[in-house]
Amino acid sequence: MRILSMSLIAAALLVGCQDDPAPTPADSGVPQQDSGVALQDSGVPEDDAGTDAGTPEDPLPSGPPVPQGPPNVPEFQPAFPGQTRVPAIQTKTALQVTEIASGFRNPWAIAFLPDQRMLVTEKATGSLYIVTQQGAKSPAIKGLPAVDARGQGGLLDVEVGPDYAQSGLIYWTYSEPRQGGNGLAVARARLVDGAQPAVEGVQVIFRMMPTLESTLHSGGRMVFTPDGKLFVTLGERSILEGRVQAQDVKSHFGKIVRINPDGSVPQDNPYLGNPQAKPEIWSIGHRNVLAAALDSQNRLWTVEMGPQGGDELNRPEAGKDYGWPTIGYGEEYSGAPIHQSTQAPGMEQPVYYWDPVIAPSGMTIYSGTLFPEWKDDMFVGALAGQALVRLMVRNDRVVGEEHLLxxxxxxxREVVQGPEGALYLLTDATNGKVLKVTPK
Incomplete structure (x- = not known):
């Protein structure tokens, strides 16, 4: 494990980025086309700026927003004040970034075992590792199923089961190769620890349906709730055949689903009484949700990738429609319009949106004690934005924004809060790193 100055880290990572081949098509910053539909998520890097923001008792932040480029769709105006470009804020605590481990090929997710070791997924290879706080990496865990690692597929999220102490179960999402295409799947198995770790009794508990040949917009974040339910975020596969199913309750595309840990359907799910609907569905009308977390009230929040413009922060509620592709704040990468309007009856507005986009992935809502000024703030990884985005939220509205690091x-790619209150990050590169953020 090494503790580096910010300047040394910046230099090392910059060299690494220059030596790496172009990022995967998922979010490389280069528009892609397929059947005339824009497929890729990108954005314009934004600069640090801001004014001090203090405790919740202090006045709300004021002043200019984080510097950014002009909006892609300037004719689309926010539906309410503070829906975009809120005042910039600035963390008062000096930050220390420690490199825990490196050498991961496009790592995607982190989950903590009870002894503070980490499970780390490697998207591109379909490998899962155990990493110690000192940076030692296990051999790849044996027994995981094959993945379709093209584009935005591969091995994605990982979570430790809520009953891990008794069952030893871990859960993961991945792009499952199938006859006629692929689809996101959720699997679970018992982790067998040791010099050569493995999983036993692999069980696929959920499969996104229908099967479709697409390498894009898989979704794949998981969130366990205190009552033992499991939220899973699903993309709409990007290509037109999938996009048009985002609001169709007969399809899993563009949905957030809620299941029990064994894959069965909770009896209070909102579409359970609709014989035409997939009973796992919680909410509809999403594009590609790669960030999800629970707040202090155990409510689900998500951040989804928009097209060119229109990344969204939402608080998905049971049975509600979040509008994609009917409404939104972005456009095709060709510049062609997607939406006639930003609002429509029966469709929810995002709590917040970005135009230009940040390409969000990974999310945590801070509840630790290492950074008292961050209490209840949201942290979102930014791929195209190349930043750790901090959102100050009051009364379910974003009131301040900061772009850190x-x-x-x-x-x-990933941000999680560790057991001791530090933030742990993954950098998306062919030499991806596990970084730890603590007060200096």
Missing amino acids: KNLNARI
């Missing part, structure tokens, strides 16, 4: 020049 931009001097790393790194695509932040």
Whole structure:
């Protein structure tokens, strides 16, 4: 484990980024086309700026927003004040970034075992590792199923089961190769620890349906709730055949689903009484949700990738429609319009949106004690934005925004809060790193 100055880290990561081949098509910053539909998520890097923001008792932040480029769709105006470009804020605590481990090929997710070791997924290879706080990495865990690692597929999220102490179960999402295409799947198995770790009794508990041939917009974040339910975020596969199913309750595309840990359907799910609907569905009308977390009230929050413009922060509620592709704040990468309007009856507005986009992935809502000024703030990884985005939220509205760690020049794929209150990050590169953020 090494503790580096911010300047040394920035230099090292910049060299690494220059030596790496172009990022996967998922979010490389280069528009892609397929059947005339824009497929890729990108954005314009934004600079640090801001004014001090203090405790919740202090006045709300004021002043200019975080510097950013002009909006892609300037004719789309926010539906309410503070829906975009809120005042910039600035963390008062000096930050220390420690490199825990490196050498991961496009790592995607972190989950903590009870002894503070980490499970780390490697998207591109379909490998899962155990990493110690000292940076030692296990051999790849044996027994995981094959993945379709093209594009935005591969091995994605990982979570430790809520009953891990008794069952030893871990859960993961991945792009499952199938006859006629692929689809996101959720699997669980018992982790067998040791010099050569493995999983036993692999069970696929959920499969996104229908099967479709697409390498894009898989979704894949998981969140366990205190009552033992499991939220899973699902993309709409990007290509037109999938996009048009985002609001169709007969399809899993563009949905957030809620299941029990064994894959069965909770009896209070909102569409359970609709014989035409997939009973796992919680909410509809999403594009590609790669960030999700619970707040202090155990409510689900998500951040989803928009097209060119229109990344969204939402608080998905049971049975509600979040509008994609009917409404939104972005456009095709060709510049062609997607939406006639930003609002429509029966469709929810995002709590917040970004235009230009940050390409969000990974999210945590801070509840630790290492950074008292961050209490209840949201942290979102930014791929195209190459930053750790901090959102100050009051009464379910964003009131301040900060873009941290931009001097790393790194695509932040994952952010989680560790057991001791530090933030742990993954950088998305062919030499991806596990970084730890603590007070200096």
